Amino acid sequence: MTALPRTPSFRLDGRRALVTGASSGIGLAAAAALAEAGAHVHLVARRPAELETLRDALRASGAQADATALDITDLAATAAMVAAHGPFDILVNSAGLARHAPALDTTPEDYDAAMNLNLRAAYFLTREVARGLIAAGKPGSLINISSQMGHVGGPDRAVYCANKHALEGMTKAMALEWAAHGIRVNTLCPTFIRTPLAEQTLKNPERKAWILSKIKLGRVGEVEDLMGPITFLASDAAALITGTHLIVDGGWTAE
Template identity: 40%
Template sequence: MTTPPFTGFDGKKALITGAADGLGKAVADALHAAGAQVWGTSRSAETTAQICARYGTEPIPGLDLSRPQDIASFADAVDAVTGGIDLLVNNAGVNVPKPALEITEDDWDTVFDINVKGTFLISQAFARTWVGTKTPGAIVNMASQAGIVAIEERAAYGSSKAALIHLTKQLALEWAQYGIRVNAVAPTFVKTALTASTLERGAWADELRSRIPLGRFGEACEVSGPTLYLLSDAASLVTGTTLVADGGYTIR
């Protein structure tokens, strides 16, 4: 399965967090193919440089969303390198899959610090720039079906994604006056290197697949398509929404 073709991103500058592999890489690849200048992040400065080299853009610093004290300076560095981005995809996130009885306070804090607080702070940093420069930016947050329905061993992760879905609405409401659109995509289980340990667990994988009316797990390119739509001018009237790409998982 290949990424659907998109156009209309010529001249746009995009930043994708967590772009080394998986969904982040798929979105970055699709934006690059659609004509955007693409910068991607990883916690590692070396990996971040490799990501940028892949798209022929000047390197930027690495980004660790668990270090809130570094986010504002990271955004300033990105603006200095890029001349100011137009599009932000908040893909970086973390999951600590455990039964609720076994989740520790540190587990909970780790998930929320990255998935919610980090996402908010980096969105705020670039939104401040957009407001100052009167740039009509667009943000897409990578949510999850786990933020809509309960899934086993996802107490911290699902709660963080539910918070992210609401944060998307809140930012869309407050920033619409500045021409900034904020949306989210909520995928089902998607086959990537990071999900292999879950989606190859035999009977458990079969159980999860049986809950998806379309009868299969997703491919990364099936998430990049909805993401590019929400970033594009075709979605110019769309803000505060979560586009669910779940094969029907949350229907029932």
């Protein structure tokens, strides 16, 4: 009998995952997906009540979950949290914000807020999680939630595109630095996904028509569309994937 190759496991039993932005949208779904695959999830966002509700729901489903209310733009507090609760085998960094405006109208305050969370906090958080893994001599999978807007431009999105394109570059460079430690670093790049962050844009009929004309599969994304891709990137099934991006955009960027 020929010995057949076996698909590497998509399971995450015994792994510890840190998920930021876990109180809402994509981060919440990421936490649920990783927990469903067997990981112990540590939930982070600023709002404690939302985190506790999710933590309790995950525990009730039989998963292992903890939560820390934290503003990840506080770099010292974030580093202390990672040192206290890590090392984390998996990071899904989904904390993010959008303040869309025409480039001519962008205020320095909105520029700073978006860059501070979407890029600066992501940079130092990813670094601290890698530091913990390297100290423990463990491999890992670090996933930054970027966007299709990390690969193309979009209206009123000069700042958002700037920080997501930068996140792509940061991810590639970190992947090169930490590959020797077995630490993989990738981005997941969604199209428009129905979450509180996208709500305003999706309510605008002109924008909605534009979005549906660009998503060739003909519908806006749901958080469930990202749960398989996140689990895949976190798992041994993606063992040779690093320094790159997985675009989940219904064909938007194919055009």
